Amino acid sequence: MIQFLPHLRQAPCIALLGVLLFHASTSFAQSTAITGTVYDASTKEALIGATILQKGTTTGTSSNADGTFLLQVSELPVDITVSYIGYETQALSLVNNQPLEVYLKVDAELVGEVVVVGYGRQKKRVSTGSIAKITAKDIEGIPVPDAISTLEGQTSGLLVNESSGQPGAGKSILIRGISTNGDNTPLFVVDGLQVGNIDNLNPSDIESIDVLKDAASSAIYGARAANGVVIITTKSGSSSDEGVVTYSTSYL
Known part of the structure; x- marks a missing residue:
C-alpha cells in the first residue's frame, strides 16, 4: 500500500494558490x-x-x-x-x-467670432441663444440672383422656398417651420433698421448675416420676431489711400 505524506498531499493546493496569486497580481498591474x-x-x-x-x-x-x-x-x-x-x-x-x-x-478662432444680437454684438462663445452666422466669405462666388438665395443651404433649420418659377418671383424663408398663426416670414433687420423684405439688397453688399432662431435670442424684437430674425450687416468703406474696384459675373 502506498501512503502519501501529509506535506505531499498539500503540494497541489499550494501550487494552485500560487497560480491564482500570480494572476491576481498581474491583473492589478494591468490597470x-x-x-x-x-x-x-x-x-x-x-x-x-x-x-x-x-x-x-x-x-x-x-x-x-x-x-x-x-x-x-x-x-x-x-x-x-x-x-x-x-x-x-x-x-x-x-x-x-x-x-x-x-x-x-x-x-x-472662437474668441474673435462675434455675432449680432438684439442688444448689439456679443462674442459667440458666451452667447447662449441659437444663432447662426454667415459671413461674406461663405457666400462669395456663389451665383445667386438675390439676397435671400444666399441663405439657402448655409445653416440648419432654415428653408428657402420659391413661390413660382417665374423670373423675379418672390421667395419665402422658414426658420422655425410653418406657423399656425398666419404669416411665416421672419423679421429682417438691415444695419439696425427693420425692413419688410430684402429683395432689393445686392448680395455683394452683404458683410454678414446673423440668423436668430430661438425665442431667447429674438425676444427684444417682440411679437414681430415670432418666426425668427435675420440680421444683415452691409459692407462699409474703409480708410485707405488706394481705391479698390471689384467685378464679378456669373451665369445662372
Whole structure:
C-alpha cells in the first residue's frame, strides 16, 4: 500500500494558490490610475466637464465639479487628450502616473467670432441663444440672383422656398417651420433698421448675416420676431489711400 505524506498531499493546493496569486497580481498591474485637474489657462479656474481620453481607444472620463479627474489606463507609457468646448485640445504623453495639472487655452478662432444680437454684438462663445452666422466669405462666388438665395443651404433649420418659377418671383424663408398663426416670414433687420423684405439688397453688399432662431435670442424684437430674425450687416468703406474696384459675373 502506498501512503502519501501529509506535506505531499498539500503540494497541489499550494501550487494552485500560487497560480491564482500570480494572476491576481498581474491583473492589478494591468490597470494604472491617471489623476489630475483641468484649469482655464488665463483665469486659473477649474473646468467642469472637460473630456479626458486615452488616444486610440474609447477609454475616457470627464472632470468633476472641482476640475479633477481619474482615468484608468491599461499600461504606461500612454498618450491622452484633454478637450473642452471652446478651448484648444491638449495632447499629453505620460510615462508615469504623477498627478497632472492641465491648463487649456481658449480657442483663438472662437474668441474673435462675434455675432449680432438684439442688444448689439456679443462674442459667440458666451452667447447662449441659437444663432447662426454667415459671413461674406461663405457666400462669395456663389451665383445667386438675390439676397435671400444666399441663405439657402448655409445653416440648419432654415428653408428657402420659391413661390413660382417665374423670373423675379418672390421667395419665402422658414426658420422655425410653418406657423399656425398666419404669416411665416421672419423679421429682417438691415444695419439696425427693420425692413419688410430684402429683395432689393445686392448680395455683394452683404458683410454678414446673423440668423436668430430661438425665442431667447429674438425676444427684444417682440411679437414681430415670432418666426425668427435675420440680421444683415452691409459692407462699409474703409480708410485707405488706394481705391479698390471689384467685378464679378456669373451665369445662372
